[in-house]
Amino acid sequence: MSKPIVAIIGRPNVGKSTLFNALAGQQISIVKDTPGVTRDRIYADVNWLNTQFTMIDTGGIEPSTNDLILKSMREQAEIAIETADVIIFLTDVRQGVVDADFQVANMIRRSGKPVVLVVNKVDNFKTMMADVYEFYNLGLGDPMPISGNSKLGLGDMLDEVIKHFKPGTAEEEEDERPHVAIVGKPNVGKSSLINKLTGENRVIVSNIAGTTRDAIDTVIKHNGKEYVFIDTAGLRRKSKIKEDIERYSIIRTVSAVERANVVVLMIDAKEGVTEQDAKIAGIAHERGKGMIIAVNKWDAIEKDDKTMNKFTKDVREKLAFMPYAEMLFISAETGQRLPKLFDTIDAVIENHAMRVGTGVLNEILSEAVAMKQPPSDKGRRLRLYYITQVSVKPPTFVIFINDKELTHFSYTRYIENQIRETFGFRGTPLHFIYRERKDKG
Incomplete structure (x- = not known):
């Protein structure tokens, strides 16, 4: 069963990162630092009353001009809303209810996702409650007062959050098919790979709007066996800011990895391993998933007899924290070595579930x-x-x-x-x- 995902959303400066750090930094959660995973974490595993979930912080990105702030905030919030099982909508008691809060509230309402409305910076529950009640105007139910800074009210808030987790449905429990997440940087060829596999196998692609995650899952049949591919390419968003794109793709990656048995990390042969690749690999490594590194666009590389060894050595050095990962050199365009991908997935799944006497x-x-x-x-x-x-x-x-x-x-x-x-x-x-x-x- 994958862990539920909780997203903290809200406009800039309401204290999202403070709340996130308060939850991730306390004894509530154990956040392991894996090499390759940077410190500007936007997700953390939180454990509250024996319930585990993954928390995502959408905070912190503020491009300099005004209209971009809202745009960037809205895009992040949309992806977070789409990915999350439960939303913490954070507001600021000192600023009161502002127009942007109503805009965010409308987005959340349209999503139909469960939401916990939280009012931050309430340093004194006695004197400030009248200001908290103003947030009933957002029409999202009871506002919960907290102070991320002083860590007040966090327990009540988390109690409320975990009430919304759905028990795993029987269907999800019984789905024994291999779930494979295709992850990697934008434009590395994730969609081309899935299209190629779908085309090769002439299957009717059923886009199961599967679980609560809204990710598009593609069922592909190979040698009579069904595989569920989870694609993180998802919605293409044009963003003017490079960090935004990276943050978005990380949010998607966390949720896809959570649901997979095996993760296929696609790397661009022309670029080699980048810092973003290492971050994405770190997510799969931390979550203990089976791992395949697929070097894509290999057909486009000038080669001699040493090229593959040299490239392999470079990947192994940069992803030194996962020496166990299997490596394949493929081309999503031409279909080169794609049949081998299925054999490797099968082998990794078997090893992932192997028991030793x-x-x-x-x-x-x-x-x-x-x-x-x-x-x-x-x-x-x-x-x-x-x-x-x-x-x-x-x-x-x-x-x-x-x-x-x-x-x-x-x-x-x-x-x-x-x-x-x-x-x-x-x-x-x-x-x-x-x-x-x-x-x-």
Whole structure:
């Protein structure tokens, strides 16, 4: 089941980023910093009362001229509204209800999505409530007072937000077909790839306005098996500001990745890996999805016998945090190597859901420890007692040890490599959790 998506929207300067940071920065959520994911996060995983969701912040972009502010704000808000399951509509008690708030309220109303109306900068609930009531005029139900700065009222607000989450429908639960998200920068050829695959397979494309996400899913049949492709190209928006386009595509990417088993990151062979590619890859990596890197427009590259190796090495260096990702060189235009794409998707899905017996894992562990001493500190050495696989998608292992303080990521990677040497696990990340067990005796 994918996590629900909650978008914070509102006009500039109402405190969207402050609220976002208050939620992402508190103990409410654990935000992991993955290499390749920049600090100007616009999404974070939040955990409230054992309910997890992904929060998106649409704030912060303000082009200098007035009409562009509204335009940019409106476009961001539209994409966020379209992607979200629940909307937090943030307003500012000090400025009161302004015309732009009514415009945003109308957009939300048309979407039919559940909304929680939140009034920010209420530093004193006793004296300021009269000002809060003014926001009933927006016609979006009860306004909830909060202060993002002082972190007041956030619990009540989150209680209200999670009330709107729909329990997963039975249909969604039962859809066993592989879900593949095609992600990448704008104009890298995502739509061409899907069109080519659709054309090759002569299937009637059913655009399921699937889940609540409004993403257009395309069902493609290959060798009698159905695959659901989630396209993030979606609506083309002309934007004058480069960061806007990047932000929009990240919002789309987060929601597509959330629903996929396997993510195909398309890279432009002419450009190589860009910072934006690394950000997008980081999203899939953090969420533990199966990963394929498809280098597109390979037919347009002048080649000699070293070109592919050189390009591969460059991609591996720039996306060093996901050495497990499978790589393919394709052309969406000519269809070069597209049949191989399906074989790779099948293999990655199988690896993503692979289970390994505890006996074999412990043999690998004791051999690994015998070959290379675990790290030690001030005379205490890390002891690894036992390993077992606790879940799949992605494969997750618990290792029982004597002291968490002694663990080091390089040794975890060493153990991971030993497991991969035996089982491959190509295309899927592996997660490791350490549990302490006091020294026996």
